[in-house]
Amino acid sequence: MSKCRHCGRACPDHAVYCEECLSAWSSPEESSAHSALTQAESAFITMPDITGEITLPEIDPFAPDPEYATHFSAEETVPPVSPVTDTSSHMVDNLSDAARQLQATERKEPRLRRSSRLSPFKEISVDVERESTPHPSVGQAAQNEATQPAGVGTLANTASPEKAAARRDILENSLPLPDFWPWLPEHENEENEDDKWADAGDPLLARQLDPAAAQRIEQEDVLRAIAEGHIPSFPMPKLVTPLLQNKQRLRLFFICAAALILLSLAFDSLLVSFSFLGSHNNNQGSGGIPTLTLSNPTASYGESITLSIRHFRPHAMLYLTHDIGEPIRINIDRTLVAVGDDGSVDIKVNIDTSWEPGFHLVQAEDINTRYIASTTLHVTEGPTRPSHFLLDTKQLDMGGAYQGANTLQPLTLHNSGSGNISWTVSSDQSWLQVTPTQGAFSSQQTLLVGIQRADLKPGSYTGTLTFASNVGEPQTARVTMEVRALPPYPGAVLQVTPVVLNYSTVDGNGGSSPQALMITNPGTKPLYWTISGNQPVDNGQNAYLRELDPHFNWLKTRQDTGIVAPHDTSNVPLDIDSSKLLAGTYLNTLSFSASDGHTAINSPQSVAVALTVKPQCTVTASTPAMSFVTVAGLNHPSDQTLFLKSGTNCPGTIGWHASSPNNWISIMPNSGTVNNTTGATVAIGVNPHNLNAGHYTGLVSVVAGNSSLSMSVDLSVQAPPTxxxxxxxxxxxxxxxxxxxxxxxxxxxxxxxxxxxxxxxxxxxxxxxxxxxxxxxxxxxxxxxxxxxxxxxxxxxxxxxxxxxxxxxxxxxxxxxxxxxxxxxxxxxxxxxxxxxPCTLAQPSQSALAFNAIQGGSTPTAQTITLSASGNCSWPLTWNASVSGNASWLALSANKGTFTASNATAMLNVSPSIAGLDPGVYRAQVNIDATESTNTSAQSSPQSFTVTLTVQPPCSLQVAPDSLSFTGSQNQTIASQNISLQTTGTCVRPVSWTASIDSGSSGWLSTGGNGSDTGSGSTLAVTTSPGSLPPGTYRGTITLSASGSGGSNVVGSPVQIPVTLTITGYKLSGSAVACADSQCATPAPLPNATITLSTSSGVIATTTADSSGNFSFSNIPIGSYTLAVSGANAQNVQYTGSMAVTINSDTSGMTVQAPPPATTP
Known part of the structure; x- marks a missing residue:
């Protein structure tokens, strides 16, 4: 069952009106009331059924007068009416919008307003299909031409259902249609059926106004209709139900809830913005973010442009640069500019031939807050020349010097084209070093090449520096030098290592980790040293420092003077103060010399220290400027795409926000996040709708981190065409x-x-x-x-x-x-x-590593190799390290790793072990290969570097002869003998030695004492003093102990040398004779006589004379003796005799007389 549109009673499903209402309209006298019924009926909208009673609230002053309301009597009950909702307001507003569209397309002159618009309408869009919707003119014509069929009268209750239904259909079809399109003219020329909707707006698609606007329009139309006299001003009841009141309360609740949600979202967005972009209020002046703009984004040689700097801190000092650290000089002496009280200043810059053709990044940096504002200048002088990497020389002769001396020479890198060049350098010799070892420049950059002769043997040396860049094939420079031997006993010798030091930090950071220099004295006297100079190498960065603070030096030393004992070492710590430094490369040289009143070989000595200050994290844009051309009155031109990306020095993801002071520029989206691998795409559009013909210049600024990037937007609006x-x-x-x-x-x-x-x-x-x-x-x-x-x-x-x-x-x-x-x-x-x-595996930071060790000594200190990769790689890039050959003595800190971004680095520690190695030279090769995530090998992969380990024999003491033997007569001087001492191997010279004698031999054995060996050997004199030692053999021991400079060990020390001393007595010889009388006038030999030599203590020696009576004694000690003889002659006559003899030398010719025995009387 459906409901009657007039009274609300139930009626058949296919019917619009109930039978009672149709019966009332079927008589001719009641048909005249139909128009009034239609107007009254149109004041209500059919709604869904509701339960409960209907309450009648206060009278609405805009309601129609009762005489226009209905044809019902006052006694009749008002039929149930569904509550009024916002559907009517929404529908009226949408249809009004459709009417305005039709008016704009179908008529040139304005239409007259009609009071029939005041009638509310039923929402029929859900019931009407577009194809079957009649054109308004057709519907109105049908309404005007409709007539009541003949024979139609009051419906009888006795009629059959079939006839009643047929009669009902006839009546409904004969009734005039409601005026659903009251804003159209009364009569319109009928159009072709196929074209009736060609140029007409579809009212069913235009109902999009909100209820508040619809209600306002409805009230205005009511007042206008009353003023024109179309309807009288009588009250109309306003039906409100409790359900409607509840709905209004719910609506108010939801509105409040939505407002709270929006407020919280706005607050969250604010927090996110602060977390991404940070708070830079301290950087900003009044009026907005700090910006740098140009009076003209393009310029040619000889022209001048004005740099407009706005919204910086009042009185801020700014440093102006272009490209990579190239200073923009305001005049010959100035590189810094100061802004005014309002944080703004205009600077005029002349464009000369130092600006290469192409696009240049221009920057202004606050030297205190480090806020950077940047923009792009286009120099339109011929084609852009590609970057070209050049060395100012490919041959460096560093000359000759003593062992331990350093030599420094500058080397300049050039770019003969435009754009920027990034580079790295590696050396194939450990004594050949460079600072800095990598960098980037747009015009030129100076670096220092250092030669370190410490621990090198005399001779000539050659090394090679290999420069790799992002713009071409690697280039090399050949370096030669000579090492001269130190003189013997050189006195104090000054040696400072390493010859170069590298520091790195980021713009705005306080400093870098401290490092130290080593001062060594390989001489023989104490070294008194002092730092005699700490000077910057002249370049553009130092020019800025001289203007900022001529007394500022970023390189600090903790110690300026000192004393180093012979063969000792002292450390000199260095600190970095980068608080006033902006992005760029800074070079200083430290000079060391002997203190006043002292001398030293290799004085003075210099070392180079480089500090690389990397730029802050900024955002870059794919397009430096945008240009649009459009015609006034036409659609706006298509958007341009801007690709944002963070710089290589950004730690990760950063937030960005884009804005424009020009309301005709649109940015979508205007905020987000980027990193250096994943960028953000931004659509930049223009809307010239309210712009007159002319030329317009706008600005788009992107804020990220502590920087802003400004891009010019050029819009040309042309006059309407013919x-x-x-x-x-x-x-x-x-x-x-x-x-x-x-x-x-x-x-x-x-x-x-x-x-x-x-x-x-x-x-x-x-x-x-x-x-x-x-x-x-x-x-x-x-x-x-x-x-x-x-x-x-x-x-x-x-x-x-x-x-x-x-x-x-x-x-x-x-x-x-x-x-x-x-x-x-x-x-x-x-x-x-x-x-x-291309995805390229860079050369290792060094192509050769050299280690030296002494057999049995300590393991050499590990050395570090820096690995890196760059280019368009499929990240991550996996690298692997392997040692070729049988080099079990070599160990790596890691065998594999990954690079996650371009120019990322990895440190590889290389450590040798000398355990179990004999003296000799050991070599190995370390291979580095890199593979992209797509399993594609990187270009220049594999790379390699060589490792050389020299195991030197230990310092050993060699002594000759290994024993000594002395022989001499008693109380006679014995000639001394020498011991030759030679130290071989790796000795820390001079090698000192001492000689000691065992206590049992100290009475007769002595040495020359102590000595040293500087490499040419030395001798030790050994003497004996037999003195009164009796003849015999004596043995002693000499112990030699040696140590290297600083107490280093010497193999073979101590060594013992045995000493043998043989003491011999004197010779005594003579003859024994027999005497015939006491006078022994006629002596005769006494053959085979027994000869005895005795002292008061007894006989010490006995001998027998020969046939001639001759005898001899040997090895007779000094002393007084009694020489006795006893023997018989041929007649067997016994003869005996003696004599006293003193021995203090060899004695010969002694005659011992033996008188005959006395005769018995």
């Missing part, structure tokens, strides 16, 4: 190409050209001078019919380009048949080409 003119538009207006060097030519990209005018459009392309060598189009021109589109393919050829970012412009010029410039012309397509270096 009706027959062609109109040029293009989409897209910006293209981005990226490729990897050596990986071929990427596919072209299409730009769609549209002619929205009414005559043929001829177009042609033109490429600016910056990019004609690598940028092209196909075709270069054509013609587009009215209302049609064309296409041009933008092609690039990076074959001859080095890695870097290149920006070019394709200008599309359109013209009409008379060759006049077409409206919308020219259209500029900004083309950005990024040529990434």
């Amino acid at each position: 009706p027959t003119a062609p109109i040029l538009s293009a989409s897209p207006l910006s293209l981005n190409f990226s490729t990897t060097q050596g990986k071929g030519i990427p596919a072209g990209q299409a730009v769609t050209l549209t002619n929205t005018g009414h005559s043929p459009l001829s177009w042609r392309t033109n490429i600016n001078n910056l990019a004609y060598s690598w940028l092209g189009t196909s075709p270069t021109g054509s013609t587009i019919a009215p209302g049609q589109t064309g296409q041009v393919i933008i092609n690039i050829d990076p074959s001859n380009l080095s890695p870097g970012t290149y920006v070019g412009q394709v200008v599309i010029n359109g013209s009409d048949n008379a060759n006049h410039a077409a409206p919308g012309s020219p259209q500029t397509i900004m083309v950005t080409l990024t040529v990434a270096p």
